[in-house]
Amino acid sequence: MTAHDPVVSIRNLHKRYHHVTALDDVSLEISPGEVVVLIGPSGCGKSTLLRCINGLERPTSGTVIVCGQSPTGHDRDVNLLRRRVGMVFQHFHLFPHLTAQENVALAPRHVLGLAQAECEQRANALLVKVGLEGRGNTYLQKLSGGQQQRVAIARALAMEPELMLFDEPTSALDPELVGEVLSVMRDLVRDGMTMCVVTHEMAFAREVAHRVMFMDHGRIVEEGPPDQVLESPREARTREFLARVLRTQ
Amino acid sequence: MIRRVLPVLALVLLASVRSPADAPLVIGTDATYPPLEFMEGSAFRGFDIDLGTAIAREMGREPQWVNCGFDGILAALESGKFDLVMSALTITEERRRALSFSEPYYTAGQALACRKDARRLETLGDLVGKDVGIQINTTAKEALRKRPGIRIREYNSIDLALLDLQNGNLDAVMTDSPVLRYMLKRSFDDLRMTGSLFTEEHYGIAARKDSSALIAEVNAAMRRLQDRGDLDRLRAKWFGDDSQGVGRRPIGEILRIVIPALVRAALVTVQLTFLSLILGLPIGLLMALMRLNRHRWVAIPATAYVEVLRGTPLLVQLFAVYYVLPSAGIQLGQWPAALLAFTLNSSAYVAEIFRAGIQSLDTGQMEAARSLGMSYGLAMKLVILPQALHRVLPPLTNEAIALLKDTSLVSVIAMVELTRQGQQLTGALAIPMVVWPLVGLFYLALTLPLTRLAAHLERRWQTK
Numbered sequence: 001m002t003a004h005d006p007v008v009s010i011r012n013l014h015k016r017y018h019h020v021t022a023l024d025d026v027s028l029e030i031s032p033g034e035v036v037v038l039i040g041p042s043g044c045g046k047s048t049l050l051r052c053i054n055g056l057e058r059p060t061s062g063t064v065i066v067c068g069q070s071p072t073g074h075d076r077d078v079n080l081l082r083r084r085v086g087m088v089f090q091h092f093h094l095f096p097h098l099t100a101q102e103n104v105a106l107a108p109r110h111v112l113g114l115a116q117a118e119c120e121q122r123a124n125a126l127l128v129k130v131g132l133e134g135r136g137n138t139y140l141q142k143l144s145g146g147q148q149q150r151v152a153i154a155r156a157l158a159m160e161p162e163l164m165l166f167d168e169p170t171s172a173l174d175p176e177l178v179g180e181v182l183s184v185m186r187d188l189v190r191d192g193m194t195m196c197v198v199t200h201e202m203a204f205a206r207e208v209a210h211r212v213m214f215m216d217h218g219r220i221v222e223e224g225p226p227d228q229v230l231e232s233p234r235e236a237r238t239r240e241f242l243a244r245v246l247r248t249q
Numbered sequence: 250m251i252r253r254v255l256p257v258l259a260l261v262l263l264a265s266v267r268s269p270a271d272a273p274l275v276i277g278t279d280a281t282y283p284p285l286e287f288m289e290g291s292a293f294r295g296f297d298i299d300l301g302t303a304i305a306r307e308m309g310r311e312p313q314w315v316n317c318g319f320d321g322i323l324a325a326l327e328s329g330k331f332d333l334v335m336s337a338l339t340i341t342e343e344r345r346r347a348l349s350f351s352e353p354y355y356t357a358g359q360a361l362a363c364r365k366d367a368r369r370l371e372t373l374g375d376l377v378g379k380d381v382g383i384q385i386n387t388t389a390k391e392a393l394r395k396r397p398g399i400r401i402r403e404y405n406s407i408d409l410a411l412l413d414l415q416n417g418n419l420d421a422v423m424t425d426s427p428v429l430r431y432m433l434k435r436s437f438d439d440l441r442m443t444g445s446l447f448t449e450e451h452y453g454i455a456a457r458k459d460s461s462a463l464i465a466e467v468n469a470a471m472r473r474l475q476d477r478g479d480l481d482r483l484r485a486k487w488f489g490d491d492s493q494g495v496g497r498r499p500i501g502e503i504l505r506i507v508i509p510a511l512v513r514a515a516l517v518t519v520q521l522t523f524l525s526l527i528l529g530l531p532i533g534l535l536m537a538l539m540r541l542n543r544h545r546w547v548a549i550p551a552t553a554y555v556e557v558l559r560g561t562p563l564l565v566q567l568f569a570v571y572y573v574l575p576s577a578g579i580q581l582g583q584w585p586a587a588l589l590a591f592t593l594n595s596s597a598y599v600a601e602i603f604r605a606g607i608q609s610l611d612t613g614q615m616e617a618a619r620s621l622g623m624s625y626g627l628a629m630k631l632v633i634l635p636q637a638l639h640r641v642l643p644p645l646t647n648e649a650i651a652l653l654k655d656t657s658l659v660s661v662i663a664m665v666e667l668t669r670q671g672q673q674l675t676g677a678l679a680i681p682m683v684v685w686p687l688v689g690l691f692y693l694a695l696t697l698p699l700t701r702l703a704a705h706l707e708r709r710w711q712t713k
Contacts, residue, residue: 038681038688044462053484054620056616056619056620075624075625079619079622079623079624080622082619082620082621082622083622085619085620087617087620089613089616091611091613093613093614093617094617095614095632096615096636097635097639106621106631106632107621107622107623110623110627111621111622111627111630152617154622155621156620159622204377223376228378243363
């Protein structure tokens with residue numbers, strides 16, 4: 001794998017649950033340093049696509065290659081691959097029995113086997129980076145949703161991933177807390193992180209995305225630069241969706 | 250040649266089968282039947298006890314008395330837990346088919362008690378349509394069955410039947426005459442004995458069918474005691490009009506007997522509960538993790554384990570471990586058997602508690618852990634189990650309390666814990682109204698700290 005090989009390469013991906021088709025012949029590539037934003041109505045398959053990238057879902061057919069490896073192989077190989085792919089969830093899924101710092105330091109300590117002191121140092125530095133300096137010893141109940149999501153981003157970054165997946169990272173937040181999370185994500189874009197983001201924040205998409213993909217009924221309907229997809233979409237379904245989303249925003 | 254070898258061989262075999270003469274003679278008894286057998290503190294007392302001890306010494310053996318509930322006592326004899334049973338056991342044709350009996354050593358009869366204010370009940374005919382209490386599996390049942398229409402109600406011990414009669418829930422109680430006389434004299438002021446004896450019953454000492462040599466020795470010893478007049482002296486001591494040990498005792502003296510006995514019994518209850526819980530926890534955790542495993546060949550055996558142990562009564566499991574395993578060649582003592590049954594049983598419940606605790610966690614916890622590169626096992630250890638442990642604490646406390654109270658079941662395998670001790674004490678002292686509230690207080694004193702501890706831990710974890 002060279003610097004120019006795609007970080008994610010998906011070919012003809014299908015995912016079916018019993019009789020429901022979640023993904024229908026999806027192909028997609030993400031280059032190093034690229035920021036791809038997935039938009040679309042709920043149930044269109046964007047989250048499923050994201051989860052296929054780090055092996056939380058297994059494709060029914062098609063190939064997925066991430067960082068030169070398949071996330072559908074042997075458990076041990078998938079575990080190794082996941083070290084290189086960070087994921088941020090809609091509902092944070094932080095570990096409530098641990099402090100903020102312990103959440104961030106847990107995987108470097110036990111998965112990478114780094115020294116405790118080094119892990120704590122790394123956790124503290126990342127908490128500073130996401131604007132939570134000095135909050136390391138706090139338990140999560142004492143943190144707001146926005147702060148919790150920033151801890152979750154720090155937790156994913158602690159593994160020094162090559163790719164970050166964001167699954168509607170601001171959907172569960174009160175409106176006034178969305179900004180602080182987006183600002184942390186903006187910093188990541190500036191650092192050159194490769195990112196795949198599922199979101200309904202159209203302004204954010206327009207600002208940071210290199211490419212926007214509109215999905216509907218398990219298919220990628222339209223993709224292109226944000227200005228083109230968001231300002232003058234070619235497809236009628238994209239226009240309908242955008243009209244609905246922008247009216248509510 | 251063959252003719253000379255065979256007797257020698259038979260002798261060798263006989264010698265190896267017979268217990269060595271210096272081994273104790275193990276005698277089973279249900280010590281809730283004064284004045285024949287009862288407990289005073291930790292000492293066995295009563296006519297059967299004195300006679301059995303004299304017979305054993307006459308045979309040159311040391312007697313070792315084992316207390317056992319009457320409903321399990323013959324099963325225990327047959328599975329080899331004792332050499333003899335001596336427990337006011339009436340010789341009947343039915344019992345003769347399964348056991349060998351000594352010569353009769355005492356003749357009793359079934360007698361009837363009713364309330365003093367009630368109409369006198371004299372004959373079986375008077376009892377038709379009435380409720381009559383008896384002790385479970387005793388010969389009173391056969392006497393009453395001769396006349397159809399009598400409603401028989403069976404109790405675990407005779408003092409409970411008498412208490413129920415005194416409370417007005419029964420019309421009469423039928424039991425062996427010496428026992429009835431003793432109990433009424435001791436503490437049932439509102440009851441009286443009516444009429445004459447309904448049967449003539451002979452008490453005998455029972456052994457297994459194949460122990461005819463032992464029975465012959467017992468008979469010989471008994472004849473020597475009879476010839477020396479010892480047997481008559483014992484009869485006078487326990488059944489004579491001024492028989493000792495019969496009569497009221499001051500409450501202080503009673504408590505001095507009751508309290509230490511209950512403390513000793515409570516210790517057994519506590520040890521059994523905690524040992525089986527501590528052993529059951531890791532087994533239960535393992536079974537829970539196996540049931541949650543995605544491989545069916547791992548999950549199915551664990552599911553079967555849990556379902557069998559949860560779906561059958563603990564009492565049946567105890568019976569199986571103590572009385573049935575010996576027939577498969579596995580002979581366990583009381584403690585190992587009780588511990589095994591309780592550990593298996595509690596592990597099944599613990600498994601379900603852990604499984605529910607783990608499944609109650611958001612699946613996102615596992616996904617978040619896995620997406621950080623943790624293996625399934627590591628995610629379990631670092632993320633899932635620490636959280637599940639907090640959630641299972643309240644149901645585990647419930648299980649500990651339930652287990653503690655369930656230990657009362659071990660009386661069926663002749664272990665003396667709190668409830669069984671209560672039965673023995675009420676039997677011996679005939680003061681159920683003092684003993685049972687005390688037993689209840691002892692249980693409460695054991696369970697209350699448990700619930701307080703659990704509440705304390707929950708509060709501490711909550712504040713995190």
